[in-house]
Amino acid sequence: MSASNLLSLKEMTCFAARIRLETLKCVGARGFGHLGGALSIIEALAALYGGIMRIDPLNPQWPDRDKLVMSKGHAGPALYAALALKGYFPLDWLSTLNQPGTRLPSHCDRKLTPGIDMTTGSLGQGVSTAIGLALAQRMDGKDRRTYLITGDGELNEGQTWEGALFAPQHRLINLTWLVDYNRKQLDGETKDILDLGDLEAKFGAFGWATASVNGNDLAEVVKALEAARQETRKPFCIVLNTVKGAGVPGVASITLNHHIVFEGDLRAKAIAAMEAEIAALEGATT
Template sequence: MTGTELKNVKVLAANIRIDILKMLEKRGYGHLGGSLSIADLMAVLYGKQLRYDAKNPDWDERDMIVLSKGHAGPGWYCALANCGFFDKEWLYTLNEGGTRLPSHPDRTKTPGVDMTTGSLGQGTSTACGMAQGLKLKGSEQYVYLIVGDGELNEGQCWEAFQYIAAKKLNNCIVIIDDNKKQLDGYTKDILNPFSYEEKMKAFGFDTQVVPGNDVEAIDEAINRAKAVKDSAVCIILDNIKGSGVKYAEELMANHSVKFNTEEMVNKNHAAIAELEAFVKGAE
């Protein structure tokens, strides 16, 4: 990245986090940890890597994202709003009756969402099919499949990975958000995943592991993945659930959080102020 690109991506990541915190506090609850842990990834995608046209979300040449960990929809919505797909006021309608922003992404409701997700595991299969279709068309478009570590408890993911690897669908960039937690606790305690890196390599993927909060490392990993021509590709984000917001990182039950105490609201306001100060300092 150039210096300007790096600054812009970091500011975008901060703004995504600010909006996640504001929208979930307004809603009173929501999937905080997993939304925050993809903020840096989303900033790299929308700030640097992704081909898209916010004014024409159905542009035929666009790259596509499948957020298989659909509960992190708030993080995606905040990226889309910051990049001009819709007005930021929409964020405060999250999960309300008649909203365009349901709790989990819905391609029929939200501009910029190409695949409905939320039933964990199914996004891997749909992304696989999308990438295969693009290959058959001879398209140069990419599908970015974002999968949660807890989601990899689902056998369907591994069936799809086997197909992606067997067909060498290098246009499907598999990104695993290894933030070490799922709904009920640490992934290692619920169903020990052992090594995702070793598993993905054994399945036939060219696999990289990078820090999930390092936008330069994520960008470089995507560049390297795009240079692979004869293999499926996977990027594992070595991450922290709630990444980038200290109180969220330290909160044990940070998968889905309620903003129903004065202490929580005060911590949230302090985090927003810190992020806003960073953005102002970067301007």
């Protein structure tokens, strides 16, 4: 898929809603999971898999593909939902999340799941591996990009700042780093644990080209990703200002919604609301 295959905003909005619904069903099938931080990055995934990334779902190992490192590997269910909807594997795999024998573990594993480019879960390490992939693409003379998604709490890891220094020095213009600035981490608010302050200014000072957008607004996310693709001098960091639990009020309103029990009324209402939203969206587009 190339940039010319970019979905329209309406199509992408439906795609995002479908990713959100399948994420809810996926975590819902297990009854618990990392739902808050999966929901906050749905728009980023809808944009990336809605035409920004050059990929071929029928050939997940295509050597000329763009790559994604989901460094916040606990958000695997959202990525699995996007991959299943793109046809990398059957949708019914989603109901096997984190169960014995599954191809979909709670954290991303590139040896188990078609379409997963890097194994992640130990926070911070995805920054280094994404830099390695971007460097390798350049050394191979490929005009390809690597996309990296980290959390904001993940930036507590010193390793991330080593990567933030390395990429601009080595002019990794094919690397785009999306920071999910949902302002919460596992056990509280990021500002109370290690305050990141003005992240865009920090990355700018490290030598990155930057954008700071509403990360749950598809149009803004797409615009920033297109700007990243046009950038010719610096790696690009997009600060996604998001809501942990975005798009699902029952989850967003839970103060500590990093890893939650998702069953009963909460699950039923969330899934019904998403199904109604999709029916309305699809009704409006036909």
